Amino acid sequence: MEKSDNKGLLSVHLAVFLFGVVGLFAKLVDLPAVIIVLGRVLFSSVFLWGFLLVRRQRIRLKRRADYLWMIAAGVILAVHWSSFMQAIQSSTVAVGTLAFSTFPLFVTIMEPYVFHEKLKASDVVCAVVMLAGVFLIVPEFTLQNTMTRGVLWGLLSAVTYAVLSLMNRKFSGSYPATVVSFYEQATAAVVLFPMLLILRPQVTLKDVGVLMLLGVVFTAVAHSLFINGLRTVRVQTAGIISGLESVYGIVSALIFLGEIPGIREIAGGALILAVVFYSTQKVAE
Numbered sequence: 001m002e003k004s005d006n007k008g009l010l011s012v013h014l015a016v017f018l019f020g021v022v023g024l025f026a027k028l029v030d031l032p033a034v035i036i037v038l039g040r041v042l043f044s045s046v047f048l049w050g051f052l053l054v055r056r057q058r059i060r061l062k063r064r065a066d067y068l069w070m071i072a073a074g075v076i077l078a079v080h081w082s083s084f085m086q087a088i089q090s091s092t093v094a095v096g097t098l099a100f101s102t103f104p105l106f107v108t109i110m111e112p113y114v115f116h117e118k119l120k121a122s123d124v125v126c127a128v129v130m131l132a133g134v135f136l137i138v139p140e141f142t143l144q145n146t147m148t149r150g151v152l153w154g155l156l157s158a159v160t161y162a163v164l165s166l167m168n169r170k171f172s173g174s175y176p177a178t179v180v181s182f183y184e185q186a187t188a189a190v191v192l193f194p195m196l197l198i199l200r201p202q203v204t205l206k207d208v209g210v211l212m213l214l215g216v217v218f219t220a221v222a223h224s225l226f227i228n229g230l231r232t233v234r235v236q237t238a239g240i241i242s243g244l245e246s247v248y249g250i251v252s253a254l255i256f257l258g259e260i261p262g263i264r265e266i267a268g269g270a271l272i273l274a275v276v277f278y279s280t281q282k283v284a285e
Helices: 001-022 024-029 034-052 064-090 093-100 103-114 121-137 147-171 176-201 207-228 235-240 243-258 265-282
Strands: none
Touching: 001 207, 001 235, 001 243, 024 064, 024 093, 024 103, 024 243, 034 064, 034 176, 034 207, 064 093, 064 147, 064 176, 093 121, 093 147, 093 243, 093 265, 103 121, 121 147, 121 235, 147 176, 176 207, 176 265, 207 235, 235 243
């Protein structure tokens, strides 16, 4: 393996690790989920804007219609990250991250209709197995149960991420990932800003520092590392590594929060992650 390949793999692994521990912020910061996300996208978009200016990269879009698509994607991003943080605040890091990791299930369902591709029988089987994993995580089907609410919020996060991923396919061949990220996150910041006036949270200087860390290091830098790694690492390989995101989240919650996953969460998570790894490896073949 060449030296550049090693650097690429290291970049992807580091990025996935940073993504994986993001769930901790939902527990460590005593603020509503939407306010945490507002801080995340605000600091990240400012950092990306400065990065694009320093690199003298073109920020203006080619077509007027693309601005509308970017705004729509930014709104979906705001819902995605807010529901992900809410999932963790409602339950545990393990439940929230595992429920979110079902997003390939929704991509499998949506992609054939959006891009007029044939739905394969193997994809349906994978979807059913992954759904079984979700049922294992849910302790009881009642909204009074915090774990059930966490799963539902996590599934909303998964659905919106699947939609966002399909929308981003539209931009992948036209704009650099940093430009797309800037527009989407800046839009999300504008969409969520009114919540600051509605909820009027008590934000301390410490909270601002933590949110700045979340926005710059765990969002902007993490995305840049991931994109940089894809220059020398195959997309399929990066996809397999991304499956470790839930593992990193659960392990970090165990270490820093003392959250110990139960038998049902471990069993359900094993099913979900097994399908994710299998599906990604199948694409690589």
